[in-house]
Amino acid sequence: MLDVGARLLAEANLPAEKLIGIGMGLPGPVEFATGRPTSPPIMPGWDGYDVPAHLRRTFDVPILVDNDVNTMVLGEHDMIYPEVSHMMFVKVATGIGASIISDGRLQHGALGAAGDIGHISASAESTKPCTCGSLGCLESVASGYAIAAQLRERGRDVPHHAALIDLVRAGDLEAMHLVRAAGRTVGSVLASCVNMLNPELIVIGVWWSRPESTFW
Ligand SMILES: [Zn+2]
CATH class of the missing domain: 3.30.420.40 (ATPase, nucleotide binding domain)
Known part of the structure:
Protein backbone atom coordinates (compact mmCIF):
# COMPACT_ATOMS: atom_id res chain seq x y z
CA MET A 1 0.00 0.00 0.00
CA LEU A 2 2.99 2.32 0.45
CA ASP A 3 3.80 1.77 -3.21
CA VAL A 4 0.26 2.78 -4.16
CA GLY A 5 0.55 5.99 -2.13
CA ALA A 6 3.83 6.89 -3.79
CA ARG A 7 2.38 6.10 -7.21
CA LEU A 8 -0.69 8.27 -6.61
CA LEU A 9 1.52 11.20 -5.64
CA ALA A 10 3.68 10.67 -8.72
CA GLU A 11 0.63 10.51 -10.99
CA ALA A 12 -0.63 13.78 -9.51
CA ASN A 13 2.87 15.23 -9.94
CA LEU A 14 2.97 16.22 -6.24
CA PRO A 15 5.88 16.00 -3.79
CA ALA A 16 5.24 14.12 -0.51
CA GLU A 17 5.50 17.46 1.38
CA LYS A 18 2.17 18.50 -0.19
CA LEU A 19 0.33 15.58 1.42
CA ILE A 20 -1.84 16.79 4.32
CA GLY A 21 -3.53 13.51 5.34
CA ILE A 22 -4.47 9.97 4.35
CA GLY A 23 -7.85 8.23 4.53
CA MET A 24 -7.98 4.49 3.95
CA GLY A 25 -10.79 1.92 3.82
CA LEU A 26 -10.14 -1.76 4.58
CA PRO A 27 -12.48 -4.68 3.71
CA GLY A 28 -13.23 -5.76 7.29
CA PRO A 29 -14.11 -4.40 10.73
CA VAL A 30 -11.78 -1.65 11.95
CA GLU A 31 -11.45 -0.18 15.44
CA PHE A 32 -11.80 3.40 14.27
CA ALA A 33 -10.06 5.02 17.27
CA THR A 34 -6.81 3.15 16.53
CA GLY A 35 -7.19 2.25 12.84
CA ARG A 36 -6.51 -1.43 13.65
CA PRO A 37 -8.50 -4.20 11.89
CA THR A 38 -10.61 -6.32 14.27
CA SER A 39 -10.58 -10.03 13.34
CA PRO A 40 -11.19 -9.34 9.61
CA PRO A 41 -12.48 -12.64 8.12
CA ILE A 42 -10.81 -12.22 4.71
CA MET A 43 -7.60 -10.68 6.11
CA PRO A 44 -6.79 -12.97 9.07
CA GLY A 45 -3.13 -11.92 9.26
CA TRP A 46 -4.15 -8.29 9.76
CA ASP A 47 -5.95 -8.72 13.10
CA GLY A 48 -4.87 -5.89 15.38
CA TYR A 49 -2.20 -4.63 12.97
CA ASP A 50 -1.32 -0.97 13.49
CA VAL A 51 -2.06 0.22 9.95
CA PRO A 52 -1.68 3.97 10.70
CA ALA A 53 1.78 3.40 12.23
CA HIS A 54 2.80 1.35 9.18
CA LEU A 55 1.79 4.19 6.85
CA ARG A 56 3.28 6.88 9.06
CA ARG A 57 6.78 5.44 8.68
CA THR A 58 6.65 6.70 5.09
CA PHE A 59 3.99 9.42 5.18
CA ASP A 60 4.20 11.55 8.33
CA VAL A 61 0.69 13.02 8.15
CA PRO A 62 -2.64 12.44 9.97
CA ILE A 63 -4.00 9.01 8.96
CA LEU A 64 -7.58 7.78 9.36
CA VAL A 65 -8.43 4.12 8.72
CA ASP A 66 -11.95 2.70 8.64
CA ASN A 67 -13.98 -0.11 7.11
CA ASP A 68 -14.22 0.39 3.34
ZN1 LIG B 1 -19.66 -15.40 7.94
Missing part, protein backbone atom coordinates in the same frame (compact mmCIF):
# COMPACT_ATOMS: atom_id res chain seq x y z
CA VAL A 69 -18.04 0.46 3.28
CA ASN A 70 -18.01 3.12 6.00
CA THR A 71 -15.88 5.32 3.73
CA MET A 72 -18.35 4.67 0.90
CA VAL A 73 -21.38 5.82 2.88
CA LEU A 74 -19.58 9.00 3.90
CA GLY A 75 -18.90 9.84 0.27
CA GLU A 76 -22.43 8.93 -0.82
CA HIS A 77 -23.97 10.93 2.01
CA ASP A 78 -21.82 14.04 1.62
CA MET A 79 -21.93 14.20 -2.18
CA ILE A 80 -25.38 12.86 -3.08
CA TYR A 81 -27.71 12.75 -0.04
CA PRO A 82 -26.55 15.42 2.46
CA GLU A 83 -30.15 16.04 3.56
CA VAL A 84 -30.71 12.39 4.63
CA SER A 85 -30.15 11.62 8.33
CA HIS A 86 -30.85 7.86 8.34
CA MET A 87 -29.38 5.74 5.56
CA MET A 88 -27.56 2.51 4.79
CA PHE A 89 -25.00 1.79 2.11
CA VAL A 90 -24.65 -1.83 1.03
CA LYS A 91 -21.63 -3.10 -0.90
CA VAL A 92 -22.24 -6.27 -2.88
CA ALA A 93 -18.95 -7.57 -4.25
CA THR A 94 -16.54 -10.36 -3.33
CA GLY A 95 -18.05 -10.01 0.10
CA ILE A 96 -21.15 -8.21 1.30
CA GLY A 97 -21.11 -5.43 3.88
CA ALA A 98 -23.11 -2.41 4.91
CA SER A 99 -22.60 0.89 6.67
CA ILE A 100 -25.11 2.85 8.71
CA ILE A 101 -25.72 6.56 9.18
CA SER A 102 -28.19 7.09 12.00
CA ASP A 103 -29.32 10.52 13.18
CA GLY A 104 -26.71 12.01 10.85
CA ARG A 105 -23.76 10.08 12.33
CA LEU A 106 -21.80 7.11 11.04
CA GLN A 107 -22.25 4.15 13.39
CA HIS A 108 -19.19 2.00 14.15
CA GLY A 109 -20.50 -0.22 16.96
CA ALA A 110 -18.43 -1.46 19.90
CA LEU A 111 -15.72 -3.18 17.82
CA GLY A 112 -16.12 -1.38 14.49
CA ALA A 113 -18.32 -4.17 13.10
CA ALA A 114 -21.66 -2.33 12.86
CA GLY A 115 -23.30 -3.12 9.52
CA ASP A 116 -21.39 -6.34 8.95
CA ILE A 117 -24.45 -7.91 7.33
CA GLY A 118 -22.38 -10.35 5.26
CA HIS A 119 -22.22 -12.57 8.34
CA ILE A 120 -25.91 -12.57 9.16
CA SER A 121 -27.30 -16.08 8.78
CA ALA A 122 -29.22 -16.19 5.49
CA SER A 123 -29.60 -19.91 4.85
CA ALA A 124 -30.33 -22.51 7.53
CA GLU A 125 -29.79 -25.29 4.95
CA SER A 126 -26.41 -24.14 3.63
CA THR A 127 -23.41 -26.32 4.42
CA LYS A 128 -21.00 -23.84 2.82
CA PRO A 129 -18.43 -22.62 5.34
CA CYS A 130 -18.04 -18.87 5.47
CA THR A 131 -14.68 -17.12 5.87
CA CYS A 132 -15.78 -16.30 9.44
CA GLY A 133 -16.17 -20.00 10.32
CA SER A 134 -19.99 -20.08 10.40
CA LEU A 135 -22.35 -21.74 7.93
CA GLY A 136 -24.98 -20.06 5.79
CA CYS A 137 -23.79 -16.45 6.14
CA LEU A 138 -25.23 -14.04 3.55
CA GLU A 139 -21.76 -13.58 2.08
CA SER A 140 -21.20 -17.30 1.69
CA VAL A 141 -24.39 -17.79 -0.36
CA ALA A 142 -25.00 -14.50 -2.22
CA SER A 143 -21.67 -12.73 -2.90
CA GLY A 144 -20.05 -12.66 -6.31
CA TYR A 145 -17.46 -15.14 -5.08
CA ALA A 146 -20.20 -17.50 -3.86
CA ILE A 147 -22.17 -17.35 -7.12
CA ALA A 148 -19.06 -18.02 -9.21
CA ALA A 149 -18.27 -20.99 -6.93
CA GLN A 150 -21.81 -22.37 -7.38
CA LEU A 151 -21.38 -22.26 -11.15
CA ARG A 152 -18.01 -24.01 -10.93
CA GLU A 153 -19.66 -26.78 -8.88
CA ARG A 154 -22.03 -27.23 -11.81
CA GLY A 155 -19.08 -27.71 -14.13
CA ARG A 156 -19.04 -24.22 -15.59
CA ASP A 157 -15.80 -22.43 -16.43
CA VAL A 158 -16.04 -19.37 -14.17
CA PRO A 159 -12.52 -18.67 -12.90
CA HIS A 160 -13.51 -15.39 -11.22
CA HIS A 161 -16.64 -13.30 -10.91
CA ALA A 162 -15.68 -10.98 -13.76
CA ALA A 163 -16.45 -14.05 -15.86
CA LEU A 164 -19.80 -14.34 -14.07
CA ILE A 165 -20.69 -10.81 -15.19
CA ASP A 166 -19.81 -11.73 -18.76
CA LEU A 167 -22.17 -14.73 -18.56
CA VAL A 168 -25.05 -12.60 -17.24
CA ARG A 169 -24.50 -9.97 -19.91
CA ALA A 170 -24.56 -12.72 -22.51
CA GLY A 171 -27.95 -13.91 -21.20
CA ASP A 172 -26.77 -17.19 -19.70
CA LEU A 173 -29.89 -18.58 -18.01
CA GLU A 174 -28.10 -20.54 -15.28
CA ALA A 175 -25.96 -17.56 -14.26
CA MET A 176 -28.96 -15.20 -14.35
CA HIS A 177 -31.00 -17.58 -12.18
CA LEU A 178 -28.27 -17.72 -9.52
CA VAL A 179 -27.76 -13.93 -9.55
CA ARG A 180 -31.51 -13.34 -9.15
CA ALA A 181 -31.67 -15.85 -6.30
CA ALA A 182 -28.75 -14.06 -4.63
CA GLY A 183 -30.56 -10.74 -5.07
CA ARG A 184 -33.63 -12.13 -3.31
CA THR A 185 -31.47 -13.40 -0.44
CA VAL A 186 -29.78 -10.00 -0.05
CA GLY A 187 -33.21 -8.34 -0.16
CA SER A 188 -34.53 -10.62 2.56
CA VAL A 189 -31.69 -9.65 4.91
CA LEU A 190 -32.14 -5.96 4.06
CA ALA A 191 -35.85 -6.21 4.88
CA SER A 192 -34.85 -7.25 8.42
CA CYS A 193 -32.41 -4.34 8.56
CA VAL A 194 -35.23 -1.95 7.65
CA ASN A 195 -37.28 -3.21 10.60
CA MET A 196 -34.30 -2.83 12.91
CA LEU A 197 -32.90 0.54 11.77
CA ASN A 198 -35.79 2.30 10.01
CA PRO A 199 -33.57 4.02 7.38
CA GLU A 200 -34.94 6.64 4.99
CA LEU A 201 -32.73 5.35 2.22
CA ILE A 202 -30.69 2.28 1.25
CA VAL A 203 -28.05 2.65 -1.46
CA ILE A 204 -26.75 -0.55 -3.02
CA GLY A 205 -23.32 -0.38 -4.62
CA VAL A 206 -22.24 -3.30 -6.75
CA TRP A 207 -18.51 -3.30 -7.07
CA TRP A 208 -16.34 -5.88 -8.75
CA SER A 209 -12.61 -5.80 -8.22
CA ARG A 210 -10.24 -6.75 -11.00
CA PRO A 211 -9.41 -10.45 -11.28
CA GLU A 212 -5.78 -9.74 -10.36
CA SER A 213 -6.85 -8.04 -7.10
CA THR A 214 -5.85 -9.75 -3.86
CA PHE A 215 -9.41 -9.73 -2.55
CA TRP A 216 -11.49 -10.98 -5.44
Whole structure:
Protein backbone atom coordinates (compact mmCIF):
# COMPACT_ATOMS: atom_id res chain seq x y z
CA MET A 1 0.00 0.00 0.00
CA LEU A 2 2.99 2.32 0.45
CA ASP A 3 3.80 1.77 -3.21
CA VAL A 4 0.26 2.78 -4.16
CA GLY A 5 0.55 5.99 -2.13
CA ALA A 6 3.83 6.89 -3.79
CA ARG A 7 2.38 6.10 -7.21
CA LEU A 8 -0.69 8.27 -6.61
CA LEU A 9 1.52 11.20 -5.64
CA ALA A 10 3.68 10.67 -8.72
CA GLU A 11 0.63 10.51 -10.99
CA ALA A 12 -0.63 13.78 -9.51
CA ASN A 13 2.87 15.23 -9.94
CA LEU A 14 2.97 16.22 -6.24
CA PRO A 15 5.88 16.00 -3.79
CA ALA A 16 5.24 14.12 -0.51
CA GLU A 17 5.50 17.46 1.38
CA LYS A 18 2.17 18.50 -0.19
CA LEU A 19 0.33 15.58 1.42
CA ILE A 20 -1.84 16.79 4.32
CA GLY A 21 -3.53 13.51 5.34
CA ILE A 22 -4.47 9.97 4.35
CA GLY A 23 -7.85 8.23 4.53
CA MET A 24 -7.98 4.49 3.95
CA GLY A 25 -10.79 1.92 3.82
CA LEU A 26 -10.14 -1.76 4.58
CA PRO A 27 -12.48 -4.68 3.71
CA GLY A 28 -13.23 -5.76 7.29
CA PRO A 29 -14.11 -4.40 10.73
CA VAL A 30 -11.78 -1.65 11.95
CA GLU A 31 -11.45 -0.18 15.44
CA PHE A 32 -11.80 3.40 14.27
CA ALA A 33 -10.06 5.02 17.27
CA THR A 34 -6.81 3.15 16.53
CA GLY A 35 -7.19 2.25 12.84
CA ARG A 36 -6.51 -1.43 13.65
CA PRO A 37 -8.50 -4.20 11.89
CA THR A 38 -10.61 -6.32 14.27
CA SER A 39 -10.58 -10.03 13.34
CA PRO A 40 -11.19 -9.34 9.61
CA PRO A 41 -12.48 -12.64 8.12
CA ILE A 42 -10.81 -12.22 4.71
CA MET A 43 -7.60 -10.68 6.11
CA PRO A 44 -6.79 -12.97 9.07
CA GLY A 45 -3.13 -11.92 9.26
CA TRP A 46 -4.15 -8.29 9.76
CA ASP A 47 -5.95 -8.72 13.10
CA GLY A 48 -4.87 -5.89 15.38
CA TYR A 49 -2.20 -4.63 12.97
CA ASP A 50 -1.32 -0.97 13.49
CA VAL A 51 -2.06 0.22 9.95
CA PRO A 52 -1.68 3.97 10.70
CA ALA A 53 1.78 3.40 12.23
CA HIS A 54 2.80 1.35 9.18
CA LEU A 55 1.79 4.19 6.85
CA ARG A 56 3.28 6.88 9.06
CA ARG A 57 6.78 5.44 8.68
CA THR A 58 6.65 6.70 5.09
CA PHE A 59 3.99 9.42 5.18
CA ASP A 60 4.20 11.55 8.33
CA VAL A 61 0.69 13.02 8.15
CA PRO A 62 -2.64 12.44 9.97
CA ILE A 63 -4.00 9.01 8.96
CA LEU A 64 -7.58 7.78 9.36
CA VAL A 65 -8.43 4.12 8.72
CA ASP A 66 -11.95 2.70 8.64
CA ASN A 67 -13.98 -0.11 7.11
CA ASP A 68 -14.22 0.39 3.34
CA VAL A 69 -18.04 0.46 3.28
CA ASN A 70 -18.01 3.12 6.00
CA THR A 71 -15.88 5.32 3.73
CA MET A 72 -18.35 4.67 0.90
CA VAL A 73 -21.38 5.82 2.88
CA LEU A 74 -19.58 9.00 3.90
CA GLY A 75 -18.90 9.84 0.27
CA GLU A 76 -22.43 8.93 -0.82
CA HIS A 77 -23.97 10.93 2.01
CA ASP A 78 -21.82 14.04 1.62
CA MET A 79 -21.93 14.20 -2.18
CA ILE A 80 -25.38 12.86 -3.08
CA TYR A 81 -27.71 12.75 -0.04
CA PRO A 82 -26.55 15.42 2.46
CA GLU A 83 -30.15 16.04 3.56
CA VAL A 84 -30.71 12.39 4.63
CA SER A 85 -30.15 11.62 8.33
CA HIS A 86 -30.85 7.86 8.34
CA MET A 87 -29.38 5.74 5.56
CA MET A 88 -27.56 2.51 4.79
CA PHE A 89 -25.00 1.79 2.11
CA VAL A 90 -24.65 -1.83 1.03
CA LYS A 91 -21.63 -3.10 -0.90
CA VAL A 92 -22.24 -6.27 -2.88
CA ALA A 93 -18.95 -7.57 -4.25
CA THR A 94 -16.54 -10.36 -3.33
CA GLY A 95 -18.05 -10.01 0.10
CA ILE A 96 -21.15 -8.21 1.30
CA GLY A 97 -21.11 -5.43 3.88
CA ALA A 98 -23.11 -2.41 4.91
CA SER A 99 -22.60 0.89 6.67
CA ILE A 100 -25.11 2.85 8.71
CA ILE A 101 -25.72 6.56 9.18
CA SER A 102 -28.19 7.09 12.00
CA ASP A 103 -29.32 10.52 13.18
CA GLY A 104 -26.71 12.01 10.85
CA ARG A 105 -23.76 10.08 12.33
CA LEU A 106 -21.80 7.11 11.04
CA GLN A 107 -22.25 4.15 13.39
CA HIS A 108 -19.19 2.00 14.15
CA GLY A 109 -20.50 -0.22 16.96
CA ALA A 110 -18.43 -1.46 19.90
CA LEU A 111 -15.72 -3.18 17.82
CA GLY A 112 -16.12 -1.38 14.49
CA ALA A 113 -18.32 -4.17 13.10
CA ALA A 114 -21.66 -2.33 12.86
CA GLY A 115 -23.30 -3.12 9.52
CA ASP A 116 -21.39 -6.34 8.95
CA ILE A 117 -24.45 -7.91 7.33
CA GLY A 118 -22.38 -10.35 5.26
CA HIS A 119 -22.22 -12.57 8.34
CA ILE A 120 -25.91 -12.57 9.16
CA SER A 121 -27.30 -16.08 8.78
CA ALA A 122 -29.22 -16.19 5.49
CA SER A 123 -29.60 -19.91 4.85
CA ALA A 124 -30.33 -22.51 7.53
CA GLU A 125 -29.79 -25.29 4.95
CA SER A 126 -26.41 -24.14 3.63
CA THR A 127 -23.41 -26.32 4.42
CA LYS A 128 -21.00 -23.84 2.82
CA PRO A 129 -18.43 -22.62 5.34
CA CYS A 130 -18.04 -18.87 5.47
CA THR A 131 -14.68 -17.12 5.87
CA CYS A 132 -15.78 -16.30 9.44
CA GLY A 133 -16.17 -20.00 10.32
CA SER A 134 -19.99 -20.08 10.40
CA LEU A 135 -22.35 -21.74 7.93
CA GLY A 136 -24.98 -20.06 5.79
CA CYS A 137 -23.79 -16.45 6.14
CA LEU A 138 -25.23 -14.04 3.55
CA GLU A 139 -21.76 -13.58 2.08
CA SER A 140 -21.20 -17.30 1.69
CA VAL A 141 -24.39 -17.79 -0.36
CA ALA A 142 -25.00 -14.50 -2.22
CA SER A 143 -21.67 -12.73 -2.90
CA GLY A 144 -20.05 -12.66 -6.31
CA TYR A 145 -17.46 -15.14 -5.08
CA ALA A 146 -20.20 -17.50 -3.86
CA ILE A 147 -22.17 -17.35 -7.12
CA ALA A 148 -19.06 -18.02 -9.21
CA ALA A 149 -18.27 -20.99 -6.93
CA GLN A 150 -21.81 -22.37 -7.38
CA LEU A 151 -21.38 -22.26 -11.15
CA ARG A 152 -18.01 -24.01 -10.93
CA GLU A 153 -19.66 -26.78 -8.88
CA ARG A 154 -22.03 -27.23 -11.81
CA GLY A 155 -19.08 -27.71 -14.13
CA ARG A 156 -19.04 -24.22 -15.59
CA ASP A 157 -15.80 -22.43 -16.43
CA VAL A 158 -16.04 -19.37 -14.17
CA PRO A 159 -12.52 -18.67 -12.90
CA HIS A 160 -13.51 -15.39 -11.22
CA HIS A 161 -16.64 -13.30 -10.91
CA ALA A 162 -15.68 -10.98 -13.76
CA ALA A 163 -16.45 -14.05 -15.86
CA LEU A 164 -19.80 -14.34 -14.07
CA ILE A 165 -20.69 -10.81 -15.19
CA ASP A 166 -19.81 -11.73 -18.76
CA LEU A 167 -22.17 -14.73 -18.56
CA VAL A 168 -25.05 -12.60 -17.24
CA ARG A 169 -24.50 -9.97 -19.91
CA ALA A 170 -24.56 -12.72 -22.51
CA GLY A 171 -27.95 -13.91 -21.20
CA ASP A 172 -26.77 -17.19 -19.70
CA LEU A 173 -29.89 -18.58 -18.01
CA GLU A 174 -28.10 -20.54 -15.28
CA ALA A 175 -25.96 -17.56 -14.26
CA MET A 176 -28.96 -15.20 -14.35
CA HIS A 177 -31.00 -17.58 -12.18
CA LEU A 178 -28.27 -17.72 -9.52
CA VAL A 179 -27.76 -13.93 -9.55
CA ARG A 180 -31.51 -13.34 -9.15
CA ALA A 181 -31.67 -15.85 -6.30
CA ALA A 182 -28.75 -14.06 -4.63
CA GLY A 183 -30.56 -10.74 -5.07
CA ARG A 184 -33.63 -12.13 -3.31
CA THR A 185 -31.47 -13.40 -0.44
CA VAL A 186 -29.78 -10.00 -0.05
CA GLY A 187 -33.21 -8.34 -0.16
CA SER A 188 -34.53 -10.62 2.56
CA VAL A 189 -31.69 -9.65 4.91
CA LEU A 190 -32.14 -5.96 4.06
CA ALA A 191 -35.85 -6.21 4.88
CA SER A 192 -34.85 -7.25 8.42
CA CYS A 193 -32.41 -4.34 8.56
CA VAL A 194 -35.23 -1.95 7.65
CA ASN A 195 -37.28 -3.21 10.60
CA MET A 196 -34.30 -2.83 12.91
CA LEU A 197 -32.90 0.54 11.77
CA ASN A 198 -35.79 2.30 10.01
CA PRO A 199 -33.57 4.02 7.38
CA GLU A 200 -34.94 6.64 4.99
CA LEU A 201 -32.73 5.35 2.22
CA ILE A 202 -30.69 2.28 1.25
CA VAL A 203 -28.05 2.65 -1.46
CA ILE A 204 -26.75 -0.55 -3.02
CA GLY A 205 -23.32 -0.38 -4.62
CA VAL A 206 -22.24 -3.30 -6.75
CA TRP A 207 -18.51 -3.30 -7.07
CA TRP A 208 -16.34 -5.88 -8.75
CA SER A 209 -12.61 -5.80 -8.22
CA ARG A 210 -10.24 -6.75 -11.00
CA PRO A 211 -9.41 -10.45 -11.28
CA GLU A 212 -5.78 -9.74 -10.36
CA SER A 213 -6.85 -8.04 -7.10
CA THR A 214 -5.85 -9.75 -3.86
CA PHE A 215 -9.41 -9.73 -2.55
CA TRP A 216 -11.49 -10.98 -5.44
ZN1 LIG B 1 -19.66 -15.40 7.94
